[in-house]
Amino acid sequence: MTLREKQKARRYREIINAAAMLFGKHGYSNTTIEDIAEQAFVAPGTVYNYFGTKDGILQGIVEMHITERRAERRSFLKAPPADFDEAIVVFVSLLIDRAFVLVNREIWRQILASSISRGGSPEDFHDDVTGALVNQFERMFKTFQKRGCLRADVDLKHLSEAAMGIADFHFYRYVCQDNGSITDAKLRIVRQIQMLVEGLRQPPSPNISARPTPEA
Template sequence: MSTLRARQKQERQDRIVGSAKALFKKVGFDRTTIESIADAAGVSSVTVHNYYGTKSGVLLALVNESDSLLIEKLEASLPTADIELLELTLMFARQIMDHAIATLEKNIWRQVVAAVTSDAGSQLSMAYRKLDQQLADVLVRRIESAQRAGTLQPQIDALHLGRALFQLQNARFIQFISFDGMTQDEIELRLRNDLTALFAVGIGGSTQ
């Protein structure tokens, strides 16, 4: 029951992450210094480094937390059956964008993506990727359930389809956060166009 010390550690970490979030939102990532985070959290800057290694480390820790919530929310709110594949995917995308915007500014999300890419391999990057995979799994399971419900042909490969749809959605999400002027509606339209065009390919069968 080594817990008093552990609890305090947890509290300290919570304070750090909380202060970081507030500062990121207030003055942006670049202009937030590790020292300002440390000050706001009532710890020393060395402690921040000890826990999270780098400034990006703090950011990723913060995002990992909030993304775990997103998965639960998605799991709960995404309709289970009786929905078109295209609509399902769009709904999925919309919820992710909603969540992202509710959590942090686009600008900060760009830093998240950059950090995950730039130091792929770090603990926190890998945690982030794992969450992505869980998101993809949500989609896969909905596809399977649509197949059971008869809304979608059963011979389709649900796993690969779900992953492909996730990749596409994710690519568009990154586009969404990459431009301040890009609206959710515009991204939704693009994703819709993507899917419509792709789904149209199979329709005619081989022309040969």
């Protein structure tokens, strides 16, 4: 990467950080391009050149969130914990906790509203933001299938879509409602995914060396 490219990438990130902070503090509607430019120490024209509109900045926030969080999950998937239940807990924490590093609840609400106002749908937004997560769930489940924790006949694609549906439901309910806590949302996701896989676990192999205990 050339010096010019590095400067451009740094400026892009600075504008994103400034916008995320202002959107979270003052709200999307109450924040102007000029406010963002002032916070990022750039000219308003620079913000327009990079993003065009505030809606473009929201899209940039989403794209940066996806890029940065994807690397963390890929690292996890290379070597998940040995215990299946622990792996589910850790993966759900990566999904939920890390979703609010750059984007708070108010910004997530605006991202959803902006997607729909552009003529999209919740399904379109799902494809943009969380579509890859189904594949990542599938990778995790495949690892534990190979380890003998899941039955060999389990359709991992369908299982992954069901797990993602659980995660989506509680994530968006938390985002769109004022009550409830992030801890409660995570707990519900973990418990329900564990319930989902409970009947699909590989039964333990019988101990062929064990002998029946003689009756008294």
